[in-house]
Amino acid sequence: MTEWFSNLEFLAQIYWAVAIIGSLVFIVVMIMAFTGGDADDVGDFDADFDGDVGAGFQFISFKNLVAFFTIFGWSGIACMDAGLSKPITITISVVSGLLMMLIMASLFYFISKLSDSGTLKYKNAIDAVGEVYLTIGADRSKMGKVSVKVQGSIRELDALTDSLTELKSGTIIKVVDVTSNGILIVDQTRKPIEPIKTKNKELDAGGKHLISNE
Numbered sequence: 302m303t304e305w306f307s308n309l310e311f312l313a314q315i316y317w318a319v320a321i322i323g324s325l326v327f328i329v330v331m332i333m334a335f336t337g338g339d340a341d342d343v344g345d346f347d348a349d350f351d352g353d354v355g356a357g358f359q360f361i362s363f364k365n366l367v368a369f370f371t372i373f374g375w376s377g378i379a380c381m382d383a384g385l386s387k388p389i390t391i392t393i394s395v396v397s398g399l400l401m402m403l404i405m406a407s408l409f410y411f412i413s414k415l416s417d418s419g420t421l422k423y424k425n426a427i428d429a430v431g432e433v434y435l436t437i438g439a440d441r442s443k444m445g446k447v448s449v450k451v452q453g454s455i456r457e458l459d460a461l462t463d464s465l466t467e468l469k470s471g472t473i474i475k476v477v478d479v480t481s482n483g484i485l486i487v488d489q490t491r492k493p494i495e496p497i498k499t500k501n502k503e504l505d506a507g508g509k510h511l512i513s514n515e
Contacts, residue, residue, distance in 0.1 A: 313381055316394070320374025327371045330364045359409065365402045373398035423479045426451045426458070430475050430490060437461060437468040437487070447474055447487055460485040 306314060359365070377394035385393070431449030434457050438445070445468070447460040460476075461484055462468050468489055478486035 310381075312387060312390075313378070316374050316377035316381065318374075319370050320378055323367060323371035323374050327367050330367050360402060360406045362406070362409075364409070365405045368401045368405045369398035372401040421452065421456070423451075423458075423483045423485070426476045426485055427479060428476060430473065431487075433460075433468045433470050433472040433474055433487075436470055439465055439467045443467070444484070447476075447485060449474075449476060449485070458485050459483070460487045462487050462489075464488060 306317065309317065373394045376397035377390055380390035380393050426449055429449045429451060431447050433445060434448045435446040437443065437447070437460055440463065441461045444459055444461055446457050448455055448457050450456075451458075460474075461480075462474075463486065468474060468487070472489055473491060474487040475490040476485050477488050480486065
C-alpha cells in the first residue's frame with residue numbers, strides 16, 4: 302500500500318489523500334446529521350446567505366466543506382485515470398466539489414424548512430377563535446385549556462384570561478396574546494358567522510325562477 306502510494310504522481314497523491322480522508326469524515330458527518338447530532342459544532346464555518354436563495358441557506362458550513370473535498374478528491378482521481386490534463390482535472394474537480402456543496406446546502410435547507418413547518422409557533426395562535434376545553438379561572442387565577450386551530454390543525458393548549466369572570470368549558474374565546482413561555486391569553490367572544498354561499502346561490506336562483514314564471 303505504501304509502495305503504491307509513493308509511486309503515484311504528487312497531484313495524484315493529493316487527490317487520493319483528500320478523497321480517503323474526506324470520505325471517512327463525510328460518513329461520520331452524515332451519521333451525525335441524520336441521528337440528531339450537529340456536525341457544524343466542529344467548527345465555526347457557517348455563513349448565511351440571505352439573497353435570492355432564501356434566509357437560512359448555508360452554503361459554507363463544515364459538512365458542506367467535507368462534501369466539497371470528498372467529491373474534489375474522487376472526481377480528480379477519475380479525471381486522472383481518464384488521462385485528462387492537469388489543468389482540466391483541477392478545473393473539473395473544483396467545479397464538481399462546488400456543485401456538491403450546493404446540493405448539500407439545498408438538501409439541509411429543505412430538511413430544516415420541513416422541520417420548521419412542523420414546529421408549533423404559539424404567536425400564530427393570536428386572533429384565532431376557539432373553545433374552552435377546561436375551565437379557565439378569572440383574572441389568571443387558574444390555568445385551563447382551550448381548543449383552537451393553529452397552523453392548520455386543532456390543538457389543545459394551556460390558556461389564561463384577564464376576564465373578571467371564569468370562562469367555563471364550551472365558552473367561545475379569542476386568543477388576544479401569548480406569554481413568553483407559550484401560554485395563550487384569551488378572552489370571551491362570539492363565534493364568527495360564516496356566510497353560506499351555497500344557500501345564497503340557491504335563494505338567488507329560486508328568486509330568478511319565480512320571476513321567469515311570472
